[in-house]
Amino acid sequence: MSTRELVVLGTASQTPTRQRNHNGYVLRWDDEVILFDPGEGSQRQLLHTGVTATQLTRICVTHFHGDHCLGLPGLIQRLSLDRVPHPVPVHFPAGGVDYFARLRHASSFHETAELRPEPVDTDGARFALTGATLQARRLRHPIETYGYRLVEPDGVRMLPERLAAYGIVGPAVGELQRAGYLEVGGRRVTLAEVSRPRPGQRFAFVMDTGLCDGVYALAERADLLVIESTFLNSEAALAAEVGHLTAAQAARVATESGVRRLVLTHFSQRYADPERFAAEAREHFAGELVIAEDLSVVPVPPRR
Template sequence: MGRLEIVALGTSCQVPTRERNHVATLVRLGATSILVDCGEGTQRQMLKAGVASSRIAALCLTHEHGDHTYGVPGFLNRRRVDGALNPLPVIAPQAALERLDLLTSFATRGENPLHSWVPASSAGLVEVMRLDTWSVWTAPLRHGVPTVGYRFVEDDGRRVVPELAAERGISGPDIGRIQRGEVIRGVRLADVSVPRRGQRIAVIMDTAVCEGALALAEGCDLLVAEATYLESEAGLAEENGHLTAGQAAALAVQAGVRRLVLTHFSSRYEDLDEHAKEAGDIHPDVVVVRDLQTVAVPSRLI
C-alpha cells in the first residue's frame, strides 16, 4: 500500500524566515505523490527532503498569490532536467492558470509543454481527477482572489480478518494473493474480509471560515490547514481572508478530523508555542509542523 503522509516543504506565508520557507506541502498517497502549492524555494526544499520532481503525479495550486506559485517555473524545468517526459497535470482556479501562463511559458521540452492545465471547479465540492486508487476533489474557499482547497479520497476497499482467513485455511503468502483478487481453493476475498472505508486527507490554505473548508475537511483522517494568525488577531485574519489557529482547530472538531496539521504561519510569530496551545485546547491531536517535517496519516482498520 505504501506510506500515507505529508511532508511540509515550506510553512511560512508571504514572507519566509530563516527557519520557514514559502508554503508547499507534499502529499504521499502510497505510490502516488502530489504537490500542493509551490512557493519560491520549493525546488531546494524538495532536494533537502529527498523528493524527486519526476515522481510527482500532479501539482495542485490553491490560488495565484506568489507565496504559493512563484516556485512553479523552476519546479517544472527541474522535472525536464530529471527526465520527466509526460506533461504534469496542474490543477488551479481558472484565474490562477491564466496568470501562470506567463510564468510557465518557457517551461517546455522543445515545443512540447511540461504541464497541462486542469481548471478547478468553483461550483462546490467536485471531483476533478483520478490518480490510481485516489480521487482528487476541490471546493472554493473564501479569500481575496479565487481560491480552492483539496481533498484526496482513497477508494473503499476490504480488510482481511485473520480469524476468518484462518477458518478457511488462508495464511502467509496466500493472504497477499487473495488481496490481489486471486481465488485460492475456492476462497475469495469477500469470504475472509470486511469492508474498509478509504482514507481521506485535505489541504486547506488561504481562507476565512466558510462552507467549502468544512466540506473539504469532513470526516478526514488528516487535515493540513493554514493558521496564519492567533485568536488575538482574529480581526486581521478575517480582513485578510485567513484562519487563526483556534479557528482551524474548531473547524477540525466540527468536521470530525482525526489529526490536524497547522502550517502557513505569519512571519510575525517567531515562536509557535501559542499556536500549539490555542489549537490544542480545542482539538486533541494537533501538529504544529516545521519545515521538512513528515507527519503520518493516522491508520485505521475500518
C-alpha cells in the same frame, strides 16, 4: 509497503523568515507524489528532503498569490531539465489560467516534459487517481481559491481465519470479493461473513481562506488535515478581513469535522514563537496536533 506521508517544504505566509520558507508541501500517497502550492525556494527545499522532480506525479495550486505559486517556474523547468518521462497534471483555479500561462513560460527553456494543465472550474470538481479521488472545493479568499481533498473509497479487510473456516483459498477469494458471495459446499458464503469494513483514508489541504462551507467539506473525517492558521485569535478581526484563519478556528474545524491528525501551518511572520499556535489550538482540539516545521515529515495516521 505503501507510503502515505506529508513532506513539508515551507511553512511561512506572505513573508518568509530565517526559519520558515515560503509554502510547499508534498504528499506521498502510494504511487502518487503530489506537490501542493510551491512557493519561492521550493526546488531547493525538495533537495533537502530527498524528493526529486522526477518523482512528482501531480501539482495542485490553491490560488495565485505569490507565496503559493512563485516556485512554479523553476519546478516546471526542472521537470524538463530532468526529462521526466510521465505526464504531470497541474490543477489550479480556472480563473487564473493567464497567471499559470505566464508562470509556465516565465523564461526561456527547452520544454521536454509533458505538463497537463487541468484547471478547476467548478466547486466540487473531481479528478481520478489510482485508487483514490482528488476533490476540489471553493474557499473564501479575495481571489479565486480552492482547497483539495484526497479520498480513498471504503473497502473491506478479509479475515484469514474466517476464509479458512469455509475452505476459501486462492482465486476463490477474488471471486468472492467481486461477486459479494460464493457457493461453498452447497452453502452461500457472503463477503460480510469473512470480512470487516475498512474505511478509506482521507487527506485534506486547506490554505488561505476565511471560515466557509468549503473548509468543513474538505476537513470532514480527514485522517490528516493540513490547514492554514496564519493568525492567533487576538487578530481574529484582521484574519476575517483578509480571508484567513486563526489557530483557534482551525482547531475548532478539526474537532467539529472529526479530524484525527491536525497540521497547522502558514504562519504570519509577526509571531516568533510557534508554541503560541499550539497553546491556542489545544484549547479547542484534543486530537493529535502538529505545528509544522520546514523539512519535517508527518505520517498519515494508520487506518482506524
